[in-house]
Amino acid sequence: MIKFFRKIRQNLLSEGKTEKYLKYAVGEIILVVIGILIALSINNWNENIKKVEQEKVYYCKIKEDLQTDIKNIQRGIKSLDERIVSAKKVLINLYQKVDDKSILLEGFIPAVRSYDFIPSKSAILDITSSGKLENFSNSKLKTSILQHYSDLEYLMNVLQQNQKGFSALSFKYEDFSAFGYHQIPLYKDNYGEELLSLMPNVNWQKDTENILFKQFQDHINMSVIISAREKELLKQILSSTVKLETELESNCNNSTK
Template sequence: MKFFRRIRQKLITEKKISNYLLYAFGEIILVVIGILIALAINNSNQKRIIREKEQVYLIGLKNEFQTSKSKLQRLIEVNYSNFEGAKKIVEYISDKNKQPDESEFSELLYNTFAFDIAFNPNNSLLNEMINSGSLKDISNPILKTYLTTWISTLEDIAKQENDLGIQREKVLDMFRKESNSIRTIFDLTDVSGKELGLPPGKNNNSNLNLLNSKEFENNILIFILTTRATESTHYNPLMEELDAILEIIDEEIKG
């Protein structure tokens, strides 16, 4: 800087005003170029930091969505098993020449209606990103859209699962009546002893009379319809969305 200062002083002393102005203009240009270079370096560093942050998020999101996919796969299997079990019950209702014994019917009822259906994905990191505003660090616009709408998609799934749960409860309510027996199902599937530590019941009612009940058949049919809708219009599209999200994440993660 002393060097440039001496040049300016010399030009002023020698009254070379035009040369001085030209020099001053050049010096301003050098300062501006220096500022632009500094800004470019700073912007480059900021972009690098954001990209490194994004990679950390992408790896975490991949782990979360892979876990969620495994949970959904298992849930689809359970839902399909319930669907097939309910269809088997309707077959027995329709064909009076092909009837199960009490033990077989109890196994079928237990396996079809014992387990509730609820998708519980891993969303810890995604929720943190949404709450902190870090979704803006995701550079892929398609992935960002998927992540932004993911929570609302889960809300739709939960509504469908709630409807399915209501239909399941309507079937189970029939076993709370005096003429039917949950205890018969528990005893014949060994739930009483192994799961609950209860002694066998005495004089348990048979549940085979339900195969002649129109109310029972109606409830089973609606359950079948709701189970099918849960798979075809909710779980299967959700699985496709999960696959799409994981595919994009894999593409965005640096090797």
Template sequence: MIKFFRKIRQQLLSKNQVSKYLVYAFGEIILVVIGILIALGINNLNQQRINKNTEQIYLQGLEEEFQTSKLKLEELIQVNQGNIDGAKSILTYIADPNNSPGEKEFSELLYQSFSSDIAFNPNNSLLNEMINSGNLKILSNSELRRLLTNWISTLEDIKRQENELDIQREHVLNEFRTEGNSLQTVLKQVGVYQQLDIPIGQKEQSNLKLLSSSAFENNILMFILASYATGEAHYQPLMREMEQILSLIQKEID
């Protein structure tokens, strides 16, 4: 088509028909512009299609990651609540000296409440890759982008609270680094010694005197407060935020 216009233009120039030449020259320019616009339009459509496919792949990957992280958090919330319940049971015995537990029951409560550390480790490999590569902008839902951007800072806040809880847990465990109390007794009573095939000594020292220790009671109370704050002020809001993110992701998946 362009060759056709060029041929006509040359014929017009040879016949000195300048006005008609200008019309055809202008028509040639319009044709070129239209061709460029069509090419750009096709390229944009192709890029939009590629971005849409890439977005769907990311969304499906994010859904899988957050579903896995949600299961981890649900389990962690249960462990944290179990720790609180066990620590509260110890406090009931401290509050009522006439209702003292047996050595085995006390050891089981101690092991139940303080043997497990609390740490949320979400699956964030894909999200981190998207953030580091700048591909988070591929997601078309602005609210989802905002929540995912804030997710990392939220996890940093969670980690600080977990560190505080771990400090309070260590204060309780430090009671068994002193001469007057026996970690061996706890581990023997709950069967850990047998599981690990550790040689068992004949002498067994009672830990029940801890129930009359004000320092031990204070450490238990601080641990319960930190555990409660971790669950109610951090894990529960985190769970709601996670459910909101999952809801948005699922709405965007074709």
């Protein structure tokens, strides 16, 4: 094609048709410019298609993380329900002043055991660290994504502070040995019968004025309160997660994975 155009130019010059040559040269330049513009447009079009497809892939990855979060939050709420049931049972036994302290200690761990919800954030961390989120074309959805993870960070901070304060109660008993940590079924086998027979066995559960009775009572009461609070926080996170997961549904093209 280049040889063809060159031959035409040479013929025009050899025939002395300068004016026609100039017109032809200008026309050739215009054709070249048009060709370049078309090539650039096609390239930009292809790049935009790649960006749109990549954006859909990211939506899918965020959606997968959210689906994992939904399952883990539901497990967390169930665990908190079980903790409340255990704590209430322990309190009933405490106020009924059971003779056998082991009945209280058997329910102690289930009544204070925590379930830590850890959000799945691999997708959003990858997107934000690479700066890709700023290029998302769907501004409304981008705002929803940013709002969700901002709210999640705040609620997770509240959850962690509550759990930290509650966990600290396990280490504030006046006298660990008198309390009977060594008699809790979970730890008992580690001591052995000989050592257990030598360690304190104080029936503080029968004395409402005993400091251990009061500390235990407060600890289990707080378990019910903190569990209820954590449930509400997890429900807020769950609501936000489900909402965003639903918004992503129509924007996630699973075929691009």
